[in-house]
Amino acid sequence: MAHDLEVFWFSEQPYGHVTEDDLEGWESGRMHFPNTYFDPEKAHVLYSNYHDQYQLADEVNFDGIMSNEHHSSYWCMKPSVNVDAAVITQRTRKAKIAMLGNVIAVNDPVKMAEEIAMLDCISGGRIISGFVRGTAVETLHAGYSPTENRPRFEEAHDLIIKCWTDPGPFRWEGEYWPHRMVNPWVVPIQKPHPPVWFPGTGSPESVIWAAKHRYPYMNLGSLLDLTKQLKGIYHETAAEEGYEAGPEHFGYLIRCLVADTDEKAQEIGRTFLWTENHRNRGPMEFNDPPGYQSREALRIKMSRPLIGTGTMGRRMTYEDLQDAYNIIVGSPETVTEKLRHIRRDLDPGYILIYGNEGHMAHEDVMRSVELLGTKVIPALKEG
Amino acid sequence: MTTVQSGSRTTVNVNGTAVEMYSGGNGPPLVFFHGAGGSNGWQAWHEDLAAEYTVYVPSQPGFNGTEAPAWVKTIHDVAHFNHMFVDALGLQDIILMGSSMGGWVSAEMAAMDDHNVDALVLVDPAGIKPREGEIAEIFMVSAETRLNQRFYDPSQVENYDNYARELSPEEQLVVHSNAITASQLCWKPYLHNPSLPHTLSRVGTPTLIVWGNQDAIIPVECGHLFQQAIRGSQLRIIDNCGHSPAVEKRAEFVGAVTGFLNSL
Numbered sequence: 332m333a334h335d336l337e338v339f340w341f342s343e344q345p346y347g348h349v350t351e352d353d354l355e356g357w358e359s360g361r362m363h364f365p366n367t368y369f370d371p372e373k374a375h376v377l378y379s380n381y382h383d384q385y386q387l388a389d390e391v392n393f394d395g396i397m398s399n400e401h402h403s404s405y406w407c408m409k410p411s412v413n414v415d416a417a418v419i420t421q422r423t424r425k426a427k428i429a430m431l432g433n434v435i436a437v438n439d440p441v442k443m444a445e446e447i448a449m450l451d452c453i454s455g456g457r458i459i460s461g462f463v464r465g466t467a468v469e470t471l472h473a474g475y476s477p478t479e480n481r482p483r484f485e486e487a488h489d490l491i492i493k494c495w496t497d498p499g500p501f502r503w504e505g506e507y508w509p510h511r512m513v514n515p516w517v518v519p520i521q522k523p524h525p526p527v528w529f530p531g532t533g534s535p536e537s538v539i540w541a542a543k544h545r546y547p548y549m550n551l552g553s554l555l556d557l558t559k560q561l562k563g564i565y566h567e568t569a570a571e572e573g574y575e576a577g578p579e580h581f582g583y584l585i586r587c588l589v590a591d592t593d594e595k596a597q598e599i600g601r602t603f604l605w606t607e608n609h610r611n612r613g614p615m616e617f618n619d620p621p622g623y624q625s626r627e628a629l630r631i632k633m634s635r636p637l638i639g640t641g642t643m644g645r646r647m648t649y650e651d652l653q654d655a656y657n658i659i660v661g662s663p664e665t666v667t668e669k670l671r672h673i674r675r676d677l678d679p680g681y682i683l684i685y686g687n688e689g690h691m692a693h694e695d696v697m698r699s700v701e702l703l704g705t706k707v708i709p710a711l712k713e714g
Numbered sequence: 715m716t717t718v719q720s721g722s723r724t725t726v727n728v729n730g731t732a733v734e735m736y737s738g739g740n741g742p743p744l745v746f747f748h749g750a751g752g753s754n755g756w757q758a759w760h761e762d763l764a765a766e767y768t769v770y771v772p773s774q775p776g777f778n779g780t781e782a783p784a785w786v787k788t789i790h791d792v793a794h795f796n797h798m799f800v801d802a803l804g805l806q807d808i809i810l811m812g813s814s815m816g817g818w819v820s821a822e823m824a825a826m827d828d829h830n831v832d833a834l835v836l837v838d839p840a841g842i843k844p845r846e847g848e849i850a851e852i853f854m855v856s857a858e859t860r861l862n863q864r865f866y867d868p869s870q871v872e873n874y875d876n877y878a879r880e881l882s883p884e885e886q887l888v889v890h891s892n893a894i895t896a897s898q899l900c901w902k903p904y905l906h907n908p909s910l911p912h913t914l915s916r917v918g919t920p921t922l923i924v925w926g927n928q929d930a931i932i933p934v935e936c937g938h939l940f941q942q943a944i945r946g947s948q949l950r951i952i953d954n955c956g957h958s959p960a961v962e963k964r965a966e967f968v969g970a971v972t973g974f975l976n977s978l
Contacts, residue, residue: 362854471854474902475901475902476897476898476901476902477897478894478897478898478901479898479901614855614856614857614859615856616853616854616855616856617854620853620854620893620897621890621891621893621894621897622893622894622897622898
């Protein structure tokens with residue numbers, strides 16, 4: 332393999348105090364679940380734990396840390412990936428910082444370009460700038476019509492890249508963000524600009540978009556067969572575009588927890604299914620409102636167990652998910668072996684470890700980070 | 715969704731855009747513009763009005779599987795387009811009528827130019843923001859919620875089962891694409907235009923505003939705001955009735971409309 336495997340740590344930063352009982356009875360698990368269940372004092376403790384996990388991941392030689400952003404979600408306390416990335420720059424010394432990513436369709440692209448450039452300068456060029464369309468709830472929560480997400484995304488992307496690569500000042504006659512003078516003072520340290528990643532779950536449209544732009548595509552935990560199909564689409568598109576895609580164009584997110592024994596890991600790992608029937612529960616008008624995505628993408632989505640299946644996909648048990656290599660838990664030896672299987676099957680250039688969930692104990696997660704960094708990752712990289 | 719045979723379906727070419735249209739009857743021209751859910755074609759109450767009027771029921775651009783010209787992006791644009799539609803048919807001295815979103819479009823059309831409009835009939839129109847209540851959410855809710863919001867008493871609705879039944883894949887596709895078009899037109903500001911109460915002051919056409927007293931989507935309070943905005947307009951409130959009086963209180967609705975038009 333020409334491309335060295337890189338392994339990233341990722342935490343959704345859940346508000347783990349929420350229970351199934353809390354969620355029962357509300358019309359949906361996100362927009363309708365009231366924020367009166369959020370206790371800022373408890374969040375303070377949780378944020379601190381999550382940042383300690385970042386620091387340890389860096390110390391035990393994870394190649395990078397991935398972060399993300401969601402709104403109106405109890406299972407992700409990060410309404411700003413750039414704020415989280417700023418913390419990571421200060422709690423780590425060498426890890427890459429993969430933001431996956433900014434919901435650029437519903438933000439000011441010029442300010443996005445400035446903030447990401449600022450993070451790149453602060454971190455000394457460690458930023459990977461993912462751009463995401465977000466779940467539909469991100470767009471609804473921001474107050475925009477779901478029909479605008481895709482065209483806004485396209486324009487925001489083009490404007491951000493121009494901010495990073497064309498000297499200012501320049502004029503931008505866009506449909507959504509018309510500017511007569513654009514001249515951001517801060518530009519990225521990486522040239523021509525930080526690497527861009529694009530994530531997806533089941534949408535072929537997303538894969539094709541990423542491949543056309545030659546951006547690495549990160550699959551967020553689809554089943555292996557579907558993921559291979561999507562990867563195939565990337566390779567086909569790359570060939571049409573006149574280049575050959577390799578492992579460096581493809582990453583895979585996997586729920587994974589390591590403990591000293593298989594038994595202990597099995598017990599802790601069960602929390603990966605925390606509130607999973609609720610997290611994206613809600614009418615189709617929330618999860619896939621008309622105009623948000625193509626019908627083909629919706630059809631594929633029905634067949635996959637997304638992290639947090641919600642009401643859209645088919646249900647799988649903890650054991651089913653382990654058999655399908657969709658959740659990996661165990662001792663360092665067990666996990667290494669299973670990750671080797673994924674590596675043989677998918678040949679990803681990047682493995683993104685979705686490493687904690689819900690109310691998992693901080694000590695257990697810290698131990699998992701340590702075992703991953705000191706035992707699993709070195710063994711995996713040996714082949 | 716009663717379809718009566720006497721309304722015939724045709725296609726009208728409006729500056730290169732095809733508009734699907736049902737029409738029937740005899741008498742002065744009456745043009746009806748549908749709401750955000752799209753056109754339901756030729757309905758029983760159209761047939762009632764067709765006894766005295768020539769009734770035209772077009773789909774608006776982007777609804778019912780029709781193409782919208784690329785420039786049609788707002789309700790204003792739809793209103794301009796609908797004027798072009800009336801011109802394309804060569805209609806003079808029309809009765810302009812619309813329901814819900816179509817009532818909003820009709821109000822905008824009248825505010826732009828009402829010299830060719832003999833009478834304006836607005837049925838539970840969107841377009842003006844209520845002061846006390848709010849316009850119900852119609853996009854970020856399930857189809858079941860949407861249906862429950864629409865009617866006050868389903869037992870008053872002929873063929874209610876037809877509204878509540880499972881749709882065929884082809885029908886689902888139409889509903890889905892209508893929702894896309896409505897989202898594009900009505901999302902922000904939500905189902906209203908802050909300028910409309912002011913621009914309506916130019917309307918001199920005799921106007922009837924009809925409202926279901928128990929409208930759970932656009933509160934009846936908006937009926938009073940429309941009446942204040944259009945000088946000399948009449949407000950007819952139909953009791954025990956939701957957002958679609960033409961469907962839920964067909965006889966009373968048709969009586970109110972024909973009574974108003976005959977009085978002119």
